[in-house]
Amino acid sequence: MRSDVANRRLYQLLFPFLLIWYAFVVAGLVAAVATFPDRPIGSLDEIPWWSHAIAFAVVAATWAPVSAYLDRGVHQLAFGQRDNAYEVAGHVSRQLLPSVAAALAGTMALPYVEIESDGRVVTSYGKVPEGASMVEIALTYQDERLGTLRVSARRRRDRLSAADVRLLDDLGRQVAMTLYAARSREQLVAAREEERLRIRRDLHDGLGPTLASLGLRLGVLQRTVRADPAAAAELAGELRGDVRQATADIRRLVYELRPPLLDEFGLVDALRNLRSGDTLSRTVSAPEPMPALPAAVEVALYRIAAEALHNAARHASATECAVNLAVTASAVTLTVTDNGCGLPADYLAGVGHRSMRERSSELGGVLAIGPAPAGGTCVAVTFALGARDPAAEARDVAAGARVPAAGARESAAGPRVPAVRPRDPAAEVHVPAAGVCESAAGLRDPAVRPRVPAAGPRDCAAEVHDPAAGARDRAGGAHDTAGGGAHA
């Protein structure tokens, strides 16, 4: 707090000082040029008055860029790099990994520790003793090889013990997580900056000129409204169209920032109203009441569900789709299962799948895409809810919404134990273990529980089947695009 005040004082003093100083330097330089033929001068009185006038004009003409430059420079000097996200992220990651390497070397008394990623040494600590052997530990996180941890033995012509290597293996997981966190942080910052650039571009290139043009044409309208009412009426009609276009642009921009349906109806109803395709009927099951989720998780779930439904309708020729949301105290899982043709044998991830993966990994989620137990494709994503909003927690507790809350509802409704179909055990790996439907099934037939998938088009006793989904999808299309604007 004190340093904040000091920084502000520094900014408030240094900026005007430099501005005055700049005016003084310009005046001095102009005076030196003006008095050059008579130099050296005896006193300041010999400087002609027009020299000051020229200096004043020069200062006035250059005031805006110079003051902006000085302002930015002094701001940076006083407040540091806090407005430069890339620099901050880079600084954090630059500090994090060297600290990890140093801590590893210190705690295990290793003379040399090196962390390598993407073929380059990210950080190293210490020096390799001559003739000491090196051990390499693969740094893997979420089945992805992120880099290598290299350490040297403690003495010359010595090797690390098996216990050491085991311990390093365990510690390597922590190092991999740190490496992953450093990478993710950079990716997140980059993504945010990209988003800001996109918004800036949209506002600057789209809305800005449109509004400027509207202003100009309104001026024309004002001038012609009395002289030529017919032309004015025509122009007013055109202007109306332009205003509509601008409004649509704003709606699109707002929609891309955060789907308005999420704020309007909440995640579950937003999923029900999601536009996916023309003929895809959909069931959506979720705990009731749905606990409050972090906004970023809601958006990610919504976008992933949208992509999965889009893929089901467009690529898998599916006719039915089950969307299941399961929330526990520590995680939320979305499962989208369709009855389409499934993934081809030579399946390669396309743009949509990559986008889903990016959305999940941005928030530390785990995404699994694989064949559904009953055919078709199953997309499951799980996000940890480690740091939930305490107010939301309190609301949940008050509402008795501890998950699986749907079980109660299902019991009351008389849940049907689903017909157990033969399943592909491998496929079940992709399906999250905890789910609303599982709990529901377990109430009646515990023996069945391990084999009941979390979500399936006809498995969920509590599923809210929406026969009108197809029709609403079509309406939802308008709802999401043109209609979305109404919510914006």
Added chain:
Amino acid sequence: MGRMTRSTALRIAAALSVLVAIIGITLFDLPNLVLGARDSEAPFGLVLGSFTSGVLALVAAYGAWRLQKWGAVLLIAVNAFWIVQAVSSLLFDRTSAEMLFASLMLVHHIVVISFCLWRERVVSAV
């Protein structure tokens, strides 16, 4: 803003200031200080001020080299003071050599202050 990092800019500013401070102290301040107030070639107050600013510049350069904020601020203050001297020199000095030196110093001080205020390119700036 260019691609040079802020730390590089601060270090260049520090190095330039050290160079000028050492030149000023060894060629101007110390000889006049040795001569004393009575025999000094320049007004002794100016010599004392110049020597003090030279020492301050060395301290500021150390701080700026270590990327400390106080170092950069002090460097700006010292170079702003030196600019006053350079402009005075441009107006009142007699020989062309003095004027040339003052011009060079003026450019130097402006460059040092610019480097102290150096700001890396901010992508997100709107």
